[in-house]
Amino acid sequence: MAQIIDGKAIAKRIKAEVKERIAARGEPAPLVVAVEVGEDAASASYVRNQARQAERVGIHHRLDRLPADTNDEALRDHLRGLNADPAVTGIMLQTPLPRHLDLRGARALIASSKDVEAVGPLAAGALVANTHAVAPCTAQAAVLCLEDVLGDDLSGKHVVVIGRSEIVGRPLGLLLLHANATVTVCHRHTGDLSPYTRNADAVVVAVGKPGLVRGDMVRPGAVVVDVGTNWIEAEERLVGDVDFDSVEPHAAAITPVPGGVGPVTVAVLLANTLHLAEAASPASPEAAQ
Numbered sequence: 001m002a003q004i005i006d007g008k009a010i011a012k013r014i015k016a017e018v019k020e021r022i023a024a025r026g027e028p029a030p031l032v033v034a035v036e037v038g039e040d041a042a043s044a045s046y047v048r049n050q051a052r053q054a055e056r057v058g059i060h061h062r063l064d065r066l067p068a069d070t071n072d073e074a075l076r077d078h079l080r081g082l083n084a085d086p087a088v089t090g091i092m093l094q095t096p097l098p099r100h101l102d103l104r105g106a107r108a109l110i111a112s113s114k115d116v117e118a119v120g121p122l123a124a125g126a127l128v129a130n131t132h133a134v135a136p137c138t139a140q141a142a143v144l145c146l147e148d149v150l151g152d153d154l155s156g157k158h159v160v161v162i163g164r165s166e167i168v169g170r171p172l173g174l175l176l177l178h179a180n181a182t183v184t185v186c187h188r189h190t191g192d193l194s195p196y197t198r199n200a201d202a203v204v205v206a207v208g209k210p211g212l213v214r215g216d217m218v219r220p221g222a223v224v225v226d227v228g229t230n231w232i233e234a235e236e237r238l239v240g241d242v243d244f245d246s247v248e249p250h251a252a253a254i255t256p257v258p259g260g261v262g263p264v265t266v267a268v269l270l271a272n273t274l275h276l277a278e279a280a281s282p283a284s285p286e287a288a289q
């Protein structure tokens with residue numbers, strides 16, 4: 001039987017520390033602004049959850065919803081306004097954006113000092129150079145799930161990452177390299193994944209395909225982290241990319257979906273928000289005591 005990696009417990013520890021540090025800093029509390037263009041049901045529920053969790057640790061959260069027909073220039077003006085507002089310490093741009101908008105251009109406009117999701121080009125460059133202040137939340141969350149089992153020394157571990165998106169797989173590959181893991185990144189063109197996954201100490205999958213990783217693909221004793229989130233309409237439930245029932249008997253440890261990487265991702269977002277607020281305005285010596 002595999003150990004179930006308890007994402008909620010990891011998230012709870014991170015949030016408790018964030019809450020403590022925010023209380024010690026005193027006012028003004030960090031303010032994170034989520035910018036949403038139009039309305040997307042999944043994004044709206046994610047933002048509501050973000051807002052609830054932020055307020056619980058003492059971070060103020062605001063949703064700026066712009067009309068669905070907002071054009072690139074208006075979105076950029078809005079982001080420039082948030083960059084210039086000293087009360088705003090963090091900015092998030094909710095996705096998906098309406099198709100007519102330039103997501104990459106908008107992300108590039110978010111001041112790197114307020115880029116709490118680390119999605120802009122400066123954050124990406126800093127991650128390559130290993131000089132980053134904060135890392136993309138889900139990639140960092142996957143590392144924390146691995147470390148929960150393997151300890152914080154991933155050096156020499158062979159980790160196979162399936163998926164190479166700009167927001168999850170690729171930054172995760174870099175974070176693992178910086179931790180001295182040996183990293184293999186698989187993607188749509190890899191073909192048969194098994195020769196790679198069967199050799200791995202740990203497998204992290206971030207694709208968006210239910211059942212992609214099966215039990216016969218995992219080495220006995222491997223750690224499996226499932227980033228995927230797939231809503232199965234017919235069963236009205238959320239599943240990951242891992243066929244949990246066949247993988248769990250082989251693995252040493254595995255994240256469930258839900259309750260694995262997801263809660264840790266939100267906690268990392270809060271930690272990133274605090275970190276950038278602290279960098280922008282260090283706590284006064286009195287507040288830190």
Ligand code: NAP
Nearest residue numbers: 138163164165168187188206207208227228229261262265
């Ligand atoms: P994405 O941008 O669609 O990227 C998917 C990646 O999977 C791509 O790199 C793609 O390869 C690769 N891929 C597709 N089919 C494959 C196959 N058959 N074999 C190997 N690789 C394959 O997705 P994403 O934004 O990274 O998200 C991935 C999953 O994580 C989704 O289910 C998403 O909902 C979930 N997610 C969860 C959280 C969380 O907090 N838990 C956060 C973010 C995302 P190519 O590059 O070659 O096309």
